[in-house]
Amino acid sequence: MIKVGVIGATGYAGQQLVWLLNNHPQTKIEFLASQSYGGQSISTIYKNLDKFVDEICIDTNEIEKNIKNVDVLFTALPHGKSFDFVKTALSLGVKVIDLGADFRINDTDIFKKWYKTEHKFPNLNKKAVYGLPEINREKIKQSQLIANPGCYTTASILALAPLLKFNLLEEDSIIIDAKSGVSGAGRGAKTETLFAECNESIKAYAVASHRHTPEIEQELSILSGSKITLTFTPHLVPMNRGILSVCYGKLKDNISINKVIESYDSMYGKEKFIRITEKLPETRWVKNSNLCDIAFRIDERTGRIIAISAIDNLMKGAAGQAVQNLNIMFGFEETLGLQMISMVP
Incomplete structure (x- = not known):
């Protein structure tokens, strides 16, 4: 089983990711983190998860000591907020899939221009792979840091x-x-x-x-x-x-x-x-x-x-694509945990 941690678990993309990871046959949620709801069970915030995912969300100041316990870290945070968590994870040999924008732009000057934020780790940015599987599948297989597309x-x-x-x-x-x-x-x-x-x-x-x-x-x-x-x-x-x-x-x-x-x-x-x-x-x-x-x-x-x-x-545009990238990184069937089709009406 792949042990996972999710930072930003209570945003829309984060909770969709938690839903998918709970249904994935090869992942185990090790920790969830939330700046807004630290100390609360995620199922009290999203009632659909009640009795299925009842983990208590840890505060952001507890994250770093928990990163070492996972195989892959998902970050679902506003731009500029993932830098330090990503650096810590990579230094511990933990793979990272970032659902935010911090590592999507190859040129850090362009990142600064559009996001009005200085990129903290240009050297790490050079190692990031843009996580669009249909274009970069082979690179994703070898990468430790995936920039999940918008x-x-x-x-x-x-x-x-x-x-x-x-x-x-x-x-x-x-x-x-x-x-x-x-x-x-x-x-x-x-x-x-x-x-x-x-x-x-x-x-x-x-x-x-x-x-x-x-x-x-x-x-x-x-x-x-x-x-x-x-x-x-x-x-x-x-x-x-x-x-x-x-x-x-x-x-x-x-x-x-x-x-x-x-x-x-x-x-x-x-x-x-x-x-x-x-x-x-x-x-x-x-x-x-x-x-x-x-x-x-x-x-x-x-x-x-x-x-x-x-x-x-929230799926192919965020959490679903993140799980697709996880499957590629760890050598699983690419559709694992993602076989659902739309329900109508």
């Missing part, structure tokens, strides 16, 4: 990756219009995510300034072999879960529909968690699962392709 990022990169990998898209033409459920904003009390504020409404936010932008550009640039600069606009929609990412780009001259189909089949044909669909993706078909649905349409009139993806932001 939710908007996962949906957008997966939708566009084949087009850039196989050089089908004009690199300067990309626009991403993405929409997220309210859980993507976290569990903290904020006026703008109160029911009366966001229900019956949809809005764009962080226009031309969302922090997932450099993450998307970084990974797409690596795939394409050239620098990608794109436009990314996120929206908040009044639902609990889900990301729908609609990505636009100009196809290069003489690119046929068959060539596009071949690119997606080549990259994702054997993937367990990606479904290339004829029908347009909807968040309800992936809710509560680790699946990513992708479809595309070509606008013959404009020469543009529209690639659309749907994921559950």
Whole structure:
């Protein structure tokens, strides 16, 4: 059994991770930690866990002495809060899967620019592997530190990756219009995510300034072999879960529909968690699962392709992907503990 610890266990991504780890046949929860609910059982905060996961959350000042007792540490914290825990874990030979943003950006100057935070450990950052399994599976197998991707990022990169990998898209033409459920904003009390504020409404936010932008550009640039600069606009929609990412780009001259189909089949044909669909993706078909649905349409009139993806932001966009990375790191079947499909209605 793999012994695990979770820091930030009472946030939305953290509790989803706890739910998954409790159902995983090869993991044992050794400790849970919470800054807000130290000293309380997690099942008093999330009643769905009652009688299944009743561990008491330790305070953050007790974390370091407990890290040595685990094989892998999950950190699900706001940016800037994971640095010291990650350093301690790695020094003790403990693997780390960070669900936050602290190790996702390769260039620490870009990290500072977008997150307004100095990166404490640039040398550790160089050792981090971006944890998108469909792109970096072989690197993940060998890594001690995984930077688990963001939710908007996962949906957008997966939708566009084949087009850039196989050089089908004009690199300067990309626009991403993405929409997220309210859980993507976290569990903290904020006026703008109160029911009366966001229900019956949809809005764009962080226009031309969302922090997932450099993450998307970084990974797409690596795939394409050239620098990608794109436009990314996120929206908040009044639902609990889900990301729908609609990505636009100009196809290069003489690119046929068959060539596009071949690119997606080549990259994702054997993937367990990606479904290339004829029908347009909807968040309800992936809710509560680790699946990513992708479809595309070509606008013959404009020469543009529209690639659309749907994921559950707390699963493939956070905790599910973290468990997928754990499975790869420890040599388990990649789908272990993640075989659930969406429940409807």
